[in-house]
Amino acid sequence: MSLCRQIAKHGIKVTFVNAESVHHKIISASPQQQDEDDSIVMETVPDGFTPEDDPNNNLFTLLKSLRRTMPQTLTDLIQRINTSNPNEKVTCLIADIACSWIFEIAEKMGAEPVAISTPSIASLAFMLHTPKLLQQGILNTNESLQNGVVVSLSNDIPSWRNDEFLWSFSKDPEIQKLIFEFTTKGFEETSKAKWWLCNSCHELEPAATQLLPNVLPVGPLNLLDSNNVKSANFFSEDSSCLSWLDIQPDGSVVYVSFGSSGVFSQQQLDELALGLELSGRAFLCVIRPGLVNGSPVVYPPGFRTGLGKIVEWAPQNRVLPHPSIGCFVSHCGWNSTTEGVTNGVPFLCWPHFGDQFHNERYICEKWGIGLKIDFNEDGIIRSRYEIKNKIDMIFSDNKFKENALKLKEMCGESVGDGGTSCINLKKFIDHLYRSC
Structure with missing residues (x-):
């Protein structure tokens, strides 16, 4: 379109x-x-x-x-x-x-x-x-x-x-x-x-x-x-997140979105939620209908959403350019990859299938604008501690943001x-x- x-x-x-x-x-x-x-x-x-x-x-x-x-x-x-x-x-x-x-x-x-x-x-x-x-x-x-x-x-x-x-x-x-x-x-x-x-x-x-x-x-x-402002999505956008972003400090928010087709286990959603909470940083997380094996979303016991905001679908073309966004946890689909790159946002890579793994290698190995979130030793889930540690690394190392801004300028x-x-x-x- x-x-x-x-x-x-x-x-x-x-x-x-x-x-x-x-x-x-x-x-x-x-x-x-x-x-x-x-x-x-x-x-x-x-x-x-x-x-x-x-x-x-x-x-x-x-x-x-x-x-x-x-x-x-x-x-x-x-x-x-x-x-x-x-x-x-x-x-x-x-x-x-x-x-x-x-x-x-x-x-x-x-x-x-x-x-x-x-x-x-x-x-x-x-x-x-x-x-x-x-x-x-x-x-x-x-x-x-x-x-x-x-x-x-x-x-x-x-x-x-x-x-x-x-x-x-x-x-x-x-x-x-x-x-x-x-x-x-x-x-x-x-x-x-x-x-x-x-x-x-x-x-x-x-x-x-x-x-x-x-x-x-x-x-x-x-x-x-x-x-x-017109978009072509499978889900209705929740624009309330934009006013929430407006009150967050510049470069402070972790934005999490896995596209329209990836599917999680309940265990993996639990680890994601608790990893975001452990990071201690504000987060905007997209949990679309059907993300958890097509089942209703259930958050882990004790999980507090006070740090962040959860929506079913976000207007990504307006979220990523927002000055409060400091990191993009993404499935690395090519659309999301180019949207993150053109807005100078560092990535945490969470690919699911297909070309997403190669896009991750572009992001981490070729362009130097992000890190991959590894599976645990069983190769089954990304743990809460891995998620928290990689978020800390992205925010503590300016090289990711500097490289991302260079790519943004180049694409512009x-x-x-x-x-x-x-x-x-x-x-x-x-x-x-x-x-x-």
Whole structure:
């Protein structure tokens, strides 16, 4: 949606197509989306889900279902748009790489195929290198690495280990196979795209950018969209936390949010709550519905929330820039990573699955703006003492904040006039005008 707004600002009509179940969640959480600018038309395609279904819990079922149902419904939609106004035919089709099979539809309908990759450029590069890794025998056909092997695409990009692949998080062999097939087959389908738009900038990932000649970093998009109060969330935002932040000292608050799809055990929630309390610092903690294995939230006996504030969902685009925020405890999804980076906030990393582990390595090893929160000796939970100690380390060492502020400045320059992302976005939009 942030990318769509940038394109629409230049007078190009945009049709935003979403799966019905996802669209329903977004509209329910943010009714203002119905009043989107006239230049952005919201459309949906059926996906076989009911409004009560959670697209997060059924993500891979959704991807399989859409691949079955969407080709015809999307073709019909494009035909309807093209015939309704001959002067506003669809000339470009931008699709998430998770639905890269859509590019075949674009070619059939006479529209230019363009990919948008929501993870890091490095993650995209890994996906596109997967067939070669299989050919070289580095990856086995059972989706794992040879013993002791790590995958390195460049000396300047953190490597990947066995448990850090997109398909590694699930214990379900069927889901592992589905994601692995998507990753390996994605190369052939994604290669049909003329451009690969990425929510990143050259300065954040110079080595990864050089690996992909067709990549076009146009972000971080949250900086381009920072003045827009509209959001696209699955949950309603609780803005009461902003007035609470207003009365906290600068750089004093620990902000905790694990995104929209991670799940905790009750034991892990107990350790988190008690670790925050042990730190003795003010905290703003997002405990969304369903975070604890889909069960109602129960806090540990004796836990006192007097130090902090707990909300079900926070307006993160307004929380992270707040001067009182001193640390971001994050699952390290790429959106949250870029939002923290662009606001100069140090991280405590708590990844759950997929690309989040590699983003953690960027944060801790490459950029030097955070620390990882390690599991206990059993490899099961992050203990309250580990959480408390790592919070203390972030607040006591100025190097994390100093490095974070340097990255913030660098990203700001990339989207400013004459910056690399600014030039790339202008190049893409100029191309859209020429192809219309």
